[in-house]
Amino acid sequence: MRHSANTAFMQRDLKVLWHPCTQMKDHEDILPLIPIKCGSGVWLEDFTGKRYLDAISSWWVNLFGHANPRINQAIQAQLTQLEHVILAGFTHEPVVTLSERLIALTPDGLTRCFYADNGSSGIEVAIKMSFHYWLNQGQAQKTKFLVIQDGYHGETLGALAVGDVALYKQIYAPLLMQTITAPSPAGCYAEAGESYFDYAERQAQALEKIVAQHADEVCAVIIEPLVQCAGGMRMHHPHYLSRLRAICDQYQIHLIADEIAVGFGRTGTLFACEQAAISPDFLCLSKGLTGGYLPLSVVLTHDSIYQAFYDDYHKLSAFLHSHSYTGNPLACQAALATLDIFETDNVLENNQKLAAVMCEATKPLHDHPHVSEVRQQGMILAIELCKNKASRESYDWRERRGIAVYRHALEQGALLRPLGNVVYFMPPYVITPAEIEWLATVAYASIDFATRD
Ligand SMILES: *Cc1c(COP(=O)(O)O)cnc(C)c1O
Numbered sequence: 001m002r003h004s005a006n007t008a009f010m011q012r013d014l015k016v017l018w019h020p021c022t023q024m025k026d027h028e029d030i031l032p033l034i035p036i037k038c039g040s041g042v043w044l045e046d047f048t049g050k051r052y053l054d055a056i057s058s059w060w061v062n063l064f065g066h067a068n069p070r071i072n073q074a075i076q077a078q079l080t081q082l083e084h085v086i087l088a089g090f091t092h093e094p095v096v097t098l099s100e101r102l103i104a105l106t107p108d109g110l111t112r113c114f115y116a117d118n119g120s121s122g123i124e125v126a127i128k129m130s131f132h133y134w135l136n137q138g139q140a141q142k143t144k145f146l147v148i149q150d151g152y153h154g155e156t157l158g159a160l161a162v163g164d165v166a167l168y169k170q171i172y173a174p175l176l177m178q179t180i181t182a183p184s185p186a187g188c189y190a191e192a193g194e195s196y197f198d199y200a201e202r203q204a205q206a207l208e209k210i211v212a213q214h215a216d217e218v219c220a221v222i223i224e225p226l227v228q229c230a231g232g233m234r235m236h237h238p239h240y241l242s243r244l245r246a247i248c249d250q251y252q253i254h255l256i257a258d259e260i261a262v263g264f265g266r267t268g269t270l271f272a273c274e275q276a277a278i279s280p281d282f283l284c285l286s287k288g289l290t291g292g293y294l295p296l297s298v299v300l301t302h303d304s305i306y307q308a309f310y311d312d313y314h315k316l317s318a319f320l321h322s323h324s325y326t327g328n329p330l331a332c333q334a335a336l337a338t339l340d341i342f343e344t345d346n347v348l349e350n351n352q353k354l355a356a357v358m359c360e361a362t363k364p365l366h367d368h369p370h371v372s373e374v375r376q377q378g379m380i381l382a383i384e385l386c387k388n389k390a391s392r393e394s395y396d397w398r399e400r401r402g403i404a405v406y407r408h409a410l411e412q413g414a415l416l417r418p419l420g421n422v423v424y425f426m427p428p429y430v431i432t433p434a435e436i437e438w439l440a441t442v443a444y445a446s447i448d449f450a451t452r453d
Pocket residue numbers: 118119120121123152153154155224229230258259260261262286287
């Protein structure tokens with residue numbers, strides 16, 4: 001941080017802020033802190049005028065660029081009407097229209113929208129609703145959740161409990177409810193020569209055994225369909241989801257699909273579940289829901305679940321979960337403007353072209369001596385670094401190769417924030433083919449730099 005405009009800002013910040021997902025001491029030396037003055041499209045600009053390509057969509061939320069004129073306009077118009085209103089006993093146009101449109105767009109059978117105001121809260125809603133449904137059905141013994149190895153569902157205590165990323169979970173383990181963990185379906189764990197499909201089938205069989213043993217006490221299985229993002233961009237074959245749906249039906253447990261990161265076109269289809277032609281019992285959406293503008297989440301569910309709470313105080317009890325900013329009108333308008341863009345701009349078709357460019361531009365990385373796998377699912381491309389290509393031995397995280405990649409890429413003007421040893425592209429959909437090619441060049445150079453011994 002050479003320039004004084006940035007440095008002055010950084011000093012003010014470090015006196016008063018405590019940043020997320022950060023060992024603050026790293027800001028003394030190895031981790032720069034970059035004040036952003038403005039954004040436009042895929043670019044962020046700091047106070048010195050230096051620009052950074054936001055290749056990770058600001059933690060996976062941004063879909064159509066920063067300061068998108070159409071989303072800006074929608075929020076501005078709503079601001080003059082109504083900024084917020086309590087959603088209990090009251091309602092408003094944006095939340096009703098958004099619900100109608102989400103129900104029309106999501107997999108069949110999802111007919112009810114329950115709102116919260118961030119992803120983790122949406123997960124809390126889904127797990128409480130699932131438990132409460134079974135309770136209302138007279139099945140009080142169903143209290144457990146079946147979770148998938150490497151899954152991530154947020155960091156509030158309930159959401160953390162149903163995740164399986166040690167980095168976030170281990171320390172808080174004494175505070176968390178007990179869960180049952182099924183082995184990962186991700187193809188990166190397959191034996192040499194075993195296909196993603198074959199591995200998915202094998203792991204579905206393993207899952208079925210666990211379900212058969214525990215069906216009486218399990219409320220639901222929770223999964224990130226197709227890509228387990230925070231757990232290292234680990235991808236599985238859609239076959240696993242089809243098998244999971246069938247197993248859940250057979251053993252009478254719910255399927256919670258957490259599409260908070262993969263929803264809204266990330267994986268190639270509007271929702272990842274579409275690729276397995278399944279409908280979950282609960283679908284959690286957030287992040288891209290508002291195009292990356294405002295915090296909002298929604299849980300969609302079936303009428304049969306809704307009906308299990310509908311009563312006049314005789315037998316069933318109502319779902320009393322509440323958040324102050326539930327269904328905020330400004331956030332709903334940002335979401336509606338985002339859906340408008342999907343409707344008018346051939347986004348999914350264009351993403352196919354961009355995904356092909358990402359695939360092509362990163363080909364040279366396949367042969368890099370410190371890359372063990374390059375994997376892709378639509379608009380997510382992940383590059384796994386390794387110490388030894390032949391043995392697939394990975395780097396100890398304490399070597400901090402990922403941070404070295406991050407710093408080198410920042411110098412070049414690209415925001416690539418690796419997850420441990422996994423460098424990935426998850427860019428806004430308004431990125432151009434030329435920008436993707438440039439990004440791939442920066443990624444190659446940064447990986448090459450960071451893996452030199
Ligand atoms: C980010 C994320 C969450 C949590 O959302 P927050 O808004 O950060 O609380 C949950 N699930 C998945 C799959 C996510 O990627």
